[in-house]
Amino acid sequence: MNEPKVSLQRACRVRKERFGLLFYDSRGPRLLFAETGDLLEPGFFTGEVSVDETMDRLTEAEQRKVTGLLSNLVKKGFIREQQIC
Amino acid sequence: MSNRFVDQGLRAPVNVTWEVTLACNLRCRHCLSSSGVAAANELTTAEALDLVEQFSQAGVFQINFGGGEPFMRPDFLQILDACHDRGIMTCISTNGTLLNRPLVERLAKSRLVAIQVSMDGVDRKSCDALRGDGTYETALRAVDILAKSPIPTSINTVLTAANAADIPELHNLARSLGVSLRVSRFRPSGRGAENWEELRPTPRQLLDFSTWLAESGDVRTGDSFFSLTSQERQGLGLNLCGAAKLTCCVGPEGGFYPCAFLQQEDFLAGSLREQSFQQIWDESPLYASFRRLRIHSCEECQRFDQCHGGCPAVAWHLKGRIDGGDPECLENCVTMAEA
Numbered sequence: 418m419n420e421p422k423v424s425l426q427r428a429c430r431v432r433k434e435r436f437g438l439l440f441y442d443s444r445g446p447r448l449l450f451a452e453t454g455d456l457l458e459p460g461f462f463t464g465e466v467s468v469d470e471t472m473d474r475l476t477e478a479e480q481r482k483v484t485g486l487l488s489n490l491v492k493k494g495f496i497r498e499q500q501i502c
Numbered sequence: 503m504s505n506r507f508v509d510q511g512l513r514a515p516v517n518v519t520w521e522v523t524l525a526c527n528l529r530c531r532h533c534l535s536s537s538g539v540a541a542a543n544e545l546t547t548a549e550a551l552d553l554v555e556q557f558s559q560a561g562v563f564q565i566n567f568g569g570g571e572p573f574m575r576p577d578f579l580q581i582l583d584a585c586h587d588r589g590i591m592t593c594i595s596t597n598g599t600l601l602n603r604p605l606v607e608r609l610a611k612s613r614l615v616a617i618q619v620s621m622d623g624v625d626r627k628s629c630d631a632l633r634g635d636g637t638y639e640t641a642l643r644a645v646d647i648l649a650k651s652p653i654p655t656s657i658n659t660v661l662t663a664a665n666a667a668d669i670p671e672l673h674n675l676a677r678s679l680g681v682s683l684r685v686s687r688f689r690p691s692g693r694g695a696e697n698w699e700e701l702r703p704t705p706r707q708l709l710d711f712s713t714w715l716a717e718s719g720d721v722r723t724g725d726s727f728f729s730l731t732s733q734e735r736q737g738l739g740l741n742l743c744g745a746a747k748l749t750c751c752v753g754p755e756g757g758f759y760p761c762a763f764l765q766q767e768d769f770l771a772g773s774l775r776e777q778s779f780q781q782i783w784d785e786s787p788l789y790a791s792f793r794r795l796r797i798h799s800c801e802e803c804q805r806f807d808q809c810h811g812g813c814p815a816v817a818w819h820l821k822g823r824i825d826g827g828d829p830e831c832l833e834n835c836v837t838m839a840e841a
Contacts, residue, residue, distance in 0.1 A: 427613070430591070432514075432561035436507050441516055441563040443591045443616070448516065448748075450507045 423461060423468050423487065424497045431459045431495075440495045449495060451486055462496060508747050511793060514560035514783060516744075519751040519762045520567050522550070522581065525574040528597050529693075530633045532622070532660050532701055534763060536692040537570040544754040547577040549774065551584050553752070556779040558588035566593045568762065570754065573600040579608070586612040593618065595658060597637065598644030610651045618658040618684060619644050624668040624675060632664060632701075645679055655681040656722065660688050663700070666707035670714060673721060684722040685711075690819040691763045705830075705838035712832060743814055746771070746792035750783070758782045760792050763815035764824075792824075800827045 425431060430441045437453035451457075456479055460466035472480055490496040523544055526537035545553065557565065565585055572578050572594055585592050591614050598619040609615050621641040623629030629638035641657075648655040657676045661669065669685060676683040690698040703711070715721060742748075745760035752758050756774035759765045771789050772782035783789065797811025811817075812828020820829045828834070 428591075430563045430589070432563070434507070434513055435510060439507075439512065439516075443564055446517070446564070450505070452507075 422497070424464070425462050426495060426497060429495045431462050433459055440490065442493075442495055444494075447493075449490070449493060453482070453486065457483065457486075505742070508742075508744075509793075512748070514557075514562050514780075515750050516562075516748045517564040517566055518557060518562055518749065520553075520565050521569050521751065521753050521762065521765075522567055522572050522578060523570040523575040524754050526569060526571040526597070527574065527599055528571070528634050528637060530597075530620075530622075531693060531697045532632060532662060532688055533693045534689060534691040535570065535765065540570070540574075541754040544575075545756050545774070547580060549756065550577065550581050553756070553774060553779065554581060554584040554588065554590070557585075558590060560780055560783070562590060564591040564593065566595065568595040571597055571600065573605075582609075582612070582615065586614045590614070592616070595620065596644070597633070598641045599637075601644040601647060603647055606647050606651050606653065610653050613652070616654040616656075617648055618656045619648065620659075621645070621657045621672070622659055622662070623665050624671040628665055628668060632662065645681055649680045656684045657681060658684045658686060660686045661703055661707075661711060662688050663703050663707060666703050666711060669711060670718075673718060682720060682722060685715075686723070687813070687816075689763045689813075689816055691765075691815070695819065705835040708830060708835045709832070709839055712835075742810060743795075743812070745814065746786075746789040750789070752779075758786070760789065761815060763813075764818065795825060797825055797827050799825070800831075803833055805831070805833055 426442070428443045432439055436450065438451040438457060438459065440449040440451065441447075456475070457471065458466050461468060461471055472483065475483065487496065521535060523540055524535060524537050525540035526533075529538055573596060575581075582592060593616040595618045609617070619641050620633070621629055621638065622632045623638065626638040629641070630636065645655060645657060657672065659665065659669065659672055665672075673683045688694060688701060688703065690702075694701070715723065745764070750758055750760060750771070751762045751765065752774070753765050757765070758771045758774070758779070759769050760771065769788060771786035792814075795814065800806050800811040809828070809831055811825075812831045814824035816828050816830060817826040818824045
């Protein structure tokens with residue numbers, strides 16, 4: 418398994434909220450509310466938390482949810498293209 | 503947009519408007535804060551740097567600096583550096599008079615700053631009439647320097663009766679300079695209140711602007727025009743007052759307010775000199791009241807889902823209450839224009 422590459426765009430930020438993660442894109446500005454609960458930490462997107470280790474501890478259903486979120490974030494321009502598995 | 507996540511309350515604002523000083527070298531007739539002389543007890547450098555740290559800890563994404571003229575503050579670059587060192591993005595609203603090439607080169611190094619230069623007319627005569635002699639040429643020179651830098655730059659224009667017809671031409675000017683155009687709403691606050699009747703756009707001008715805006719997707723309107731925003735721009739997320747929910751304002755002396763247009767004693771949520779920023783954000787009864795605010799008088803309106811009653815600040819300035827509905831909303835403009 419290749420090390421997944423998850424990287425926020427330069428103009429974007431992420432932080433933890435009660436519902437999960439809040440993404441901000443200063444180019445809009447735009448917001449994206451990700452209802453991830455405690456599934457992911459902001460560090461997942463900033464290199465402070467290992468993507469591999471995070472994915473490994475998730476159930477299959479949770480992994481699918483995260484993969485779906487990543488696809489959406491790429492599509493909406495919040496993160497750069499990445500490779501999962 | 504009625505967003506359940508926003509309704510639940512965010513742990514910090516997405517962005518903060520920080521009026522770092524009241525000092526200004528211009529005396530614009532529509533200035534929202536009557537800027538000119540610095541406030542008596544503005545935050546010290548140490549207090550300002552501590553506030554940056556508090557914003558960073560809270561998770562604030564962006565700080566929008568205004569004033570007054572931010573560059574009039576001798577320690578402004580130090581405050582900016584502190585933001586950028588913590589990864590906080592910044593946007594500076596400036597009149598452009600103090601910008602020069604070396605300063606722009608220094609600012610560009612952070613890669614985290616955007617700049618808005620105020621220009622309120624498409625030529626010397628119309629701009630200088632609102633902002634003072636020589637301001638058009640000065641702003642143009644500043645925009646020209648910025649346009650040659652990597653800094654995202656926009657011309658910021660306050661829509662008034664005097665310049666409403668010039669907006670499309672200002673858009674063309676911005677494009678020709680390689681920058682964007684941002685149009686802000688004129689509100690009867692500060693010196694704007696003194697000149698309100700003369701400079702207030704007519705309902706017809708507001709309707710025409712709304713129509714033009716719908717066709718001009720690259721024009722930013724930032725905080726202010728959601729009550730005038732037509733269906734075509736709903737996707738841009740411009741239909742919600744974010745005061746005390748997504749944003750807030752801190753004044754030169756450390757007072758926190760819901761937004762820059764409500765910096766009156768009645769709307770003081772707390773002072774940095776008495777409480778931490780996080781305490782004010784989490785516990786201020788005033789902020790809580792803004793989060794609960796519903797404009798019931800507008801609920802029967804066909805556009806309610808789009809504007810939710812419009813701008814509470816305009817309602818307060820013109821009708822004396824924040825829950826009175828925006829008197830200059832699209833529906834009211836249509837009614838007034840027909841009358």
